[in-house]
Amino acid sequence: MRKVMTGHKAVAEAMRQIEPDVVAVYPITPQSEIAEYYAEYVHDGIVHTELVPVESEHSALSACVGAAAAGARVMTATSSQGLALLVEVLYIAAGMRLPIVMALANRALSAPINIHCDHSDAYLARDAGAFQIFCESAQEAYDYTLIAQRIAEHAKVRLPGIVNLDGFALTHTSQVVEPLEDAVAKKFVGPFQPLYPLLDVDNPVTWGPFAMPDYYFELKRAQEAAMEEVPGVFLEVQKEYARLSGRPYAGFLEEYRLADADRALVVLGSTAGTAKVAVDALRERGEKVGLLKVWLFRPFPYAAVAQALGHLKYVAVLDRAISFGAMGALYSDVAAALYRHKDRPVLTNYIYGLGGRDITAEQLESVLLELSKVRPDEALRYIGLRE
Numbered sequence: 001m002r003k004v005m006t007g008h009k010a011v012a013e014a015m016r017q018i019e020p021d022v023v024a025v026y027p028i029t030p031q032s033e034i035a036e037y038y039a040e041y042v043h044d045g046i047v048h049t050e051l052v053p054v055e056s057e058h059s060a061l062s063a064c065v066g067a068a069a070a071g072a073r074v075m076t077a078t079s080s081q082g083l084a085l086l087v088e089v090l091y092i093a094a095g096m097r098l099p100i101v102m103a104l105a106n107r108a109l110s111a112p113i114n115i116h117c118d119h120s121d122a123y124l125a126r127d128a129g130a131f132q133i134f135c136e137s138a139q140e141a142y143d144y145t146l147i148a149q150r151i152a153e154h155a156k157v158r159l160p161g162i163v164n165l166d167g168f169a170l171t172h173t174s175q176v177v178e179p180l181e182d183a184v185a186k187k188f189v190g191p192f193q194p195l196y197p198l199l200d201v202d203n204p205v206t207w208g209p210f211a212m213p214d215y216y217f218e219l220k221r222a223q224e225a226a227m228e229e230v231p232g233v234f235l236e237v238q239k240e241y242a243r244l245s246g247r248p249y250a251g252f253l254e255e256y257r258l259a260d261a262d263r264a265l266v267v268l269g270s271t272a273g274t275a276k277v278a279v280d281a282l283r284e285r286g287e288k289v290g291l292l293k294v295w296l297f298r299p300f301p302y303a304a305v306a307q308a309l310g311h312l313k314y315v316a317v318l319d320r321a322i323s324f325g326a327m328g329a330l331y332s333d334v335a336a337a338l339y340r341h342k343d344r345p346v347l348t349n350y351i352y353g354l355g356g357r358d359i360t361a362e363q364l365e366s367v368l369l370e371l372s373k374v375r376p377d378e379a380l381r382y383i384g385l386r387e
Helices: 007-018 032-043 057-070 080-095 120-124 138-153 182-189 213-245 271-284 302-309 329-338 361-373
Strands: 003-006 022-025 050-053 074-078 101-106 131-134 161-166 174-177 253-256 263-267 289-294 296-298 314-319 346-351 380-382
Touching: 003 007, 007 032, 007 074, 007 101, 007 138, 007 161, 007 174, 007 182, 022 032, 022 057, 032 050, 050 057, 057 074, 057 080, 074 080, 080 120, 080 213, 101 120, 101 138, 131 138, 131 213, 138 161, 138 174, 138 182, 138 213, 182 213, 213 296, 253 271, 253 302, 263 271, 263 302, 263 361, 271 289, 271 361, 289 302, 302 329, 314 329, 314 361, 329 346, 346 361
Parallel strands: 022 050, 022 074, 074 101, 101 161, 131 161, 263 289, 263 314, 314 346, 346 380
Antiparallel strands: 003 174, 131 296, 253 289
8 A cells, every 4th residue: 555654654664563672762853753653653552662762862772782682672763963872882782793773864963063964974883883774765764674674683694784764855755655564564574583682591691791802803703794694685685575565676776777878876865866867867868877876885785886887987976974084985985896897987976965955956967967077186076065
């Protein structure tokens, strides 16, 4: 059944169908409505989740860590400064291999204070040990919340996962979404199988031990081995979900009019929708342009990106955050993916949309048209900036 709902509501609907044992949350714009919708479900008896309101985002994820270690299925949500406050605990959740799924309503980091979208919060968490998925639409936010739960809880993974949806551009925008029937969604996610719960008094375990140099390195390598399993599990679960839903999910990336292109954009999140409009407009004028949208941001799909972009002449990589003193994070990943490619395209990094500044199809058309004229010393450029 197709419904009109915001990205907030779409994520909350997926959470309702998953029905975690514990949801610990603290309100922050633009995430708050996810928690508010879920609180209504709890209040009305629609779900039997223990909703834990706490005094901060740090405490929210700390409560999630305790509940997950005890053997519960756990979810949460946050944004911006909330992510910055809880990121210490995110490293702990990943190191403890706890499958906590978190919706991240992407919002710019302060200062100055800004409540609108960019990806500085997601980039802050990119090395924390959680896998990350970016969504273009409310439909994808719903779908990938269900998919992320399966990936996080998979026996080969057991890691926290972040589902990114752009603040306001997705969270507060009403779109047509086709959710699964409740029974179908619940069967897809399946029952939770806790591993080594700390409340199993017959089989005592140690959680959060102190690791000296003779153990710490190997533990981190084991954590990386779990991250290395994510791509295979991602494809497996995504394929199952595509069959179930009828939606065309296939791979770590979405290639849009890319096969015969000579220039392309690489983007994350909701900007992909605007970029498709720009690509279509230029195609009508005979320009061979295309788009690569990245779903799986961590672990980064280097080989797939190289294969998708290797035949192009020029590529513009768009970052919706500044990595101060360096090229953008997405650009750096794409450059690394193409480093050993024999005829790699000329790469240009564009910073855009900080603090929620609009990006238009006309601006993206201009980027695609100017790519072949960009000087090598202009590898970092800006879109829509009053210089």
